[in-house]
Amino acid sequence: MNKLLKIFNQKVPSSDVSFINKKYKSLRYSPSFKVTGNVEDDKGLTIRRSVVFTGRQLIRASSNLSQGKLLYKLAAFTSNDIGSKINIIEFGTCVGISGMYLLAGMNKETGGKLTTFEGISELAEISKNNFDEFLQNKKLFKSKYDIKLGRFKDTVVNHITKLNEPIHLAFVDGDHSEKTTLKLHNLLKKVLHTDGIIIHDDISDSEEMERAWEKIKMEEGANKIAVLKLGGMPSRGIVFMSGHGQKEVQTYDLDNFFERILRRLFRKFKI
Numbered sequence: 045m046n047k048l049l050k051i052f053n054q055k056v057p058s059s060d061v062s063f064i065n066k067k068y069k070s071l072r073y074s075p076s077f078k079v080t081g082n083v084e085d086d087k088g089l090t091i092r093r094s095v096v097f098t099g100r101q102l103i104r105a106s107s108n109l110s111q112g113k114l115l116y117k118l119a120a121f122t123s124n125d126i127g128s129k130i131n132i133i134e135f136g137t138c139v140g141i142s143g144m145y146l147l148a149g150m151n152k153e154t155g156g157k158l159t160t161f162e163g164i165s166e167l168a169e170i171s172k173n174n175f176d177e178f179l180q181n182k183k184l185f186k187s188k189y190d191i192k193l194g195r196f197k198d199t200v201v202n203h204i205t206k207l208n209e210p211i212h213l214a215f216v217d218g219d220h221s222e223k224t225t226l227k228l229h230n231l232l233k234k235v236l237h238t239d240g241i242i243i244h245d246d247i248s249d250s251e252e253m254e255r256a257w258e259k260i261k262m263e264e265g266a267n268k269i270a271v272l273k274l275g276g277m278p279s280r281g282i283v284f285m286s287g288h289g290q291k292e293v294q295t296y297d298l299d300n301f302f303e304r305i306l307r308r309l310f311r312k313f314k315i
Contacts, residue, residue: 067141068106079164123154127154131159132146137218139167175189200228225253226256238286
């Protein structure tokens, strides 16, 4: 059976995700805050930079309900497919919305662990509070998390090279440069379970991401690739390491017809 259809045919109990959706909606009213830290410019030089985060920006950087349900379904599918505890890795924690969906999808009996990477301490602290509250609220005592704080190029390589268990599901977000995306993809392939799944976010948000995704598609082959759309545009790309069961690239719309029209209008008029 087509794995993508099997994943999307799963039911998502509203009670499992209602807490997360409320947290997501509440971000709109979050007070703005400023963070200052060291970043690298295009030439690899370290510079000091300040960024102000608003509630609107946090919402845009987080998974909405339809995107979150997909992550839930992928985690649930992986849990059932593996039949034991699973290891999930996420690049780009933000405030923990995507991470909570991944934790929610883990099998309640076998559980698993989410390792998530974030470069900004203020966001990591918000995520920690959200994760703790969510796991306690849903009584998910067998689901664990670990937030790795620091620069991706330092924390990710250090973590992956020390792994002694396979990764079953990976969500690649946070850094949308072509070079980093391809590097993370190739690093993950070395530690991924034979039936593992990699999700790449924002695959059409920039020319760099479009180039990176095209290279990944060419390298992996059509029988491993699925493309998920929002507003008629490619949004997330999925790589099934053992294939998805079909010969051609699979596509799926995450929104309905009316939602697609609204998103196209928002995009056109930059609402």
